[in-house]
Amino acid sequence: MNTTPREAVRALAPAIRAQAERIELERRLPVELVRALARAGVFRLCVPRTLGGEEAEPGVLVGALEDLAHADGSTGWCAMIGATSGVTSAYLPEREARDIFGRSREVIAGGVFAPMGSATREGADYRVTGRWRFASGCQHCDWLMGGCIVRDDGPPRARMVLFPAGDAEIVDTWTVSGLRGTGSHDMVVRDLRVPVTRSVSITDDRPVAEGALYAFPVFGLLAIGIAAVALGIARGALDEVERLATEKMPTGSRRLLAERPVVQAQIAEAEATAGASRAFLREVIDEAWTTARASGAIPIALRGRLRLAATHATAASARAVDVAYSAGGGTAVYAESPLQRAFRDIHVVTQHMMVAPATWELAGRVLLGIDTDTTML
16 A cells, blocks of 8 residues: 555654653754655655656645644645755756656755846746755755846846755855754855756746646645644744653742643633634635636635635744743753744744735735735635
């Protein structure tokens, strides 16, 4: 019987949890873990079936990422970046897509969408120079992609170019507060020639691949992936504080932490906060997926709700982690405590532009019918 990616992820979770401290200290995922995730199909969740991918429903993607982040936030984040980067395969010309994503079922792609590079057209190639920050998982990728401002005969425009990972220099910059194990260093290329056919625009191009997954908004897919990581981190923090509360006798107290009414109320509210946001996210994902399957498109209003649900789930997860961290007291500040890691990790997740505070305004404008730039929806 074949194992689904979700089943494989759940089987890997105990081993991932056991390696959390190592991941944190080494500031990257262990190679053997990366290969296990690749074999499990995590990095091909969004790759078309015609290329050997899973072409999974968004709900399956979210479930797998939440499970991984429950075990370790950095692992969930790297899986999210690798999995969602696979969507690029649906926009490439078929020959290039097969060359990059179809040769191996364990290929890993990653990179940075933001147009921090420049690409000058020279015949059939672009000459690319750029330095991209926040290249999560770049040390274990086979292919990297970087957003560029393209200069050719037309007006400047943004496109992503794809190139072998060995063509880039990785600059060690990832000394940070949270998600330390993601290895989100800078990547640099100088005067690199990249075939024009190895470039895509996920805002202007139509996907080459067919199927409901590729009618799903790419930025919406990224946002719900981020929300899934946040929910997984929150689940881990709540599990830990609930375990701790049944064992810890606070200094100067004769009662277990779990016997304090204020802690009981706080934990109950945090559980409800995280659970309600997860339910809302699932509801909107299901609605968007049903619409994509039925009509091959998702209207702007529903795209706005999708972003709203992702941002809300991320913010709610951060509140739940804050409660867990606070309830943990002095125990939570020690390096060996999962609570302090969850606290640091979740407050890095909330900084991502796909779920940052400005997205509340974007969703609000869409809900109120106010004219707005919906490119990033």
